[in-house]
Amino acid sequence: MQLTLEFGGGLELLCDSVKVHSVDVDLPAEEKKLTMKHLLAWVRNNLIKERPEMFMKGDTVRPGVLVLVNDCDWELSGQLDTTLENKDVVVFISTLHGG
């Protein structure tokens, strides 16, 4: 499945400072759909190069990270259970505090 993944607010530092990743993610074995839960595990194994604890806590993202699926907060689409479609854009952004 073709997806565009974007990292911002400093999270890009965890994946070699690359902000936009065009990726091809396979469906997990014996599954009919790809969910955010699968995608998070895939991102952690394939894109995160350092300090994974800055990206995830348990099986979800760490506090202070917003997840947006097609420009919409994943809270509105079922969080970890959100089903992804081909060509979806998923953004992971760390909240900023500076000023």
Next chain:
Amino acid sequence: MESNGGADESSRLLHELQSLKDSKRDIEARISVIEAQLQQIQSNQHSNNESPAVSSNGVSEFGHDLTPDMIYRYSRQLLLPSFGVQGQSNLLKSSILVIGAGGLGSPALLYLAACGVGKLGMVDHDVVELNNLHRQIIHGEAYIGKSKVESAAAACRSINSTTEIVEHKEALRTSNAIEIVSKYDIVIDATDNAPSRYLISDCCVLLGKPLVSGAALGLEGQLAVYNYNGGPCYRCLFPTPPPTTACQRCSDSGVLGVVPGVIGCLQALEAIKLASLVGEPLSGRMLLFDALSAKVRIVKIRGRSLQCEACGENGLTQQQFQQFDYEKFTQSPLAVAPLKLKLLTSDSRISSKEYDELIKKGSPHVLIDVRPSHHYKITSLPKSINIPLASLESRIPEVSSELKSVQESNGTLNGSDAGLYVVCRRGNDSQRAVQLLHKLGFTYAKDIVGGLESWAREVDPKFPTY
């Protein structure tokens, strides 16, 4: 003798310069007060002579309460069909509080003073520093070392003497927040740390004030309006604070001046929309700005949460708010103070003065600078070797070969003769590095207490700080 005389002379000149600057500032403050008074008198005379149609309730025959001076000053806004007399009139009756007179607060305050807000308050406890000026554009060189609020207030008064400017020269805390925030209709969060963001949002929920929240770091910015018309609050979105290691600061990570400038301008715009009752506020949405790729993205965020500890069904009471420890909750201080770690015992550390003596004695050693390479390019100590902390473990062979070559050039092969020292910017990462070096067998490694900042302070005042 001569150098002493030179020092006396320069201290006398510095003293005279300071006292002249102080007098200049006092005179400028006096001028703006007198100008404001004069303008008030003139505008009263003006309306007495030329607008006899103003009735006792202050509303003229034109159905609004704008004086001729106001009409002229704000004419370009009155000419906007979607803003007009009604928008301006609402704005003139509104009061806005800007918390933080830094990178975000600077442009926000300038535009809010200019556009005709009735009352404009500002909160900050900090003083102006030279390394603020690239982004905190409301402040000038003449105010270095002086209160940011005084500086910002003077700038706002010089733009618009008809706006009521209120100075709060203090940090916002649970003890003073309710009293200060309750005097305003709209709040702008232009602060730079996590505990302040939770404190301000909770206070706005408690008092029912809409909050225009902005943040910027590096080359990115974020903007949202919270607690507006049934929309979410900051805690609905971020119920748990992030780990402190995820809270980067401008003083560590850097920021391009215009980036908080863009977000601060947008904060002023959202506040103006709320105050004038014009347009659609950025509530339930968030604006994400990426300067490097020139992208602005507006995303839909979750609604108000019933479980929210601030605005939910069992929301915060005034008493709970006043007793809440925001610094403990976020594990970071309200006032920005650099971290001071103490990981090593004193026999694994030397002061910058001791290191200076060691150089003067010609004592053989290797100095490793563990800052990131873009820091090293700004300034560094002579003969130091840059190995950033993140790559230290993998570059240990370089440390060994440097030690070996220093020992050889000093004519000894005894391994314990050459010292191994580590320096960084403030003396935190150098301690982490020494811990690692100890673990890897370099048990004699020591760090320089307080890093390059201490070197500049204690040994070489001409050494650049940043």
